[in-house]
Amino acid sequence: MSRGKPNKRYTPEFKKLVVETMMEERLSYCETARRFEVRSATQVRNWERIYLEKGTEGFAIERRERGSSGRPRKLPKEGGEDLLAEVLRLRAENEYLKTCKPWFWKTSDASTKNAGSSETKEEITTIFHENKGRYGYRRITTVLRSREFLVNHKTYEDVGADLPRPNEEIPFLQGKYG
Template identity: 35%
Template structure:
């Protein structure tokens, strides 16, 4: 019986509450919460990363801070705290304009991981549109498959050849590269003579996804998905100009490279 003369089992059944949950909550009210410190850390990490970290990344960050904890406990505590990671939305820009130039074989074959820096690199273009501007912004990055770092990028209001030229010059500064692959889709930029000549002059092997097969460029697709879900989707109306959006993208790439935890790399944070 509980206060008021009602049977506990009837109250729990009426409230659709498990007996174990009832006693757990009662314990938290009556006594010291042994998870108080870790809950505070979880909330701090969650809000520091603007709700973009799920339980796996929060678990890794907690371990970086010296906590011995597994992901299942973090998942349970996040649920109790009402914390959920933001969900990604998909929106794909395509630069494919047919077979207008030179294509390349798919050398990656979805084997994305690299054993050393600059062994497997990836590129693509994505589009940003905001209500407060009639223009759009295009991001063209190069991602290193060894550690998922963005090693070069260019932002432009037009996805033209000059954008790709600037990106290539920034990414590949050496005169020659040994066993380096640059993978892309079949966009017109990557079929252009200049693109292929640039790679050939530096010993870089071009590689291309099959037509209409986004998963063939999975690492680049993943980066774009993370980028947009964490700093763009849901925030479109907060950008009052393209210049403000451009600075937000620059800031995010710096955060992504230097602070955001890469789950596959476990405790490692990318350093520039």
């Protein structure tokens, strides 16, 4: 059974001839496709539908549509420029907000709630000297919390910056056995 040439394009006159012959001789789609060596009976059926709906002028209209490849179409350049301008504006705004964030925390009361209070500073200094400089920031923070001060390790970093750091060698272990 001959199927014709693949991807063969038929002229509007040929399509008209096929459909009119099929109607006059009352042939089936398969018989018509075999007789005129058309690729498939479905194609003949589609030609008949077009002929009945739009007449012979319907064959002259190009209906070949390509399916989407899955890739979205590019935006027109006018819309793209607007989007690009908005992206640039938002990036600039983001950079500005990043520069404002440290300034906000530095100047706001949230970061210096207890850090600036003289009571906290005095208490840190007292704890530090009571223990002969052996306590680091973690232990001092723990002791402050046990004394009901609301602080964290950053408070010691802010307030206790002028205090000397504990020696790396622990003084009480030095000597005869250390």
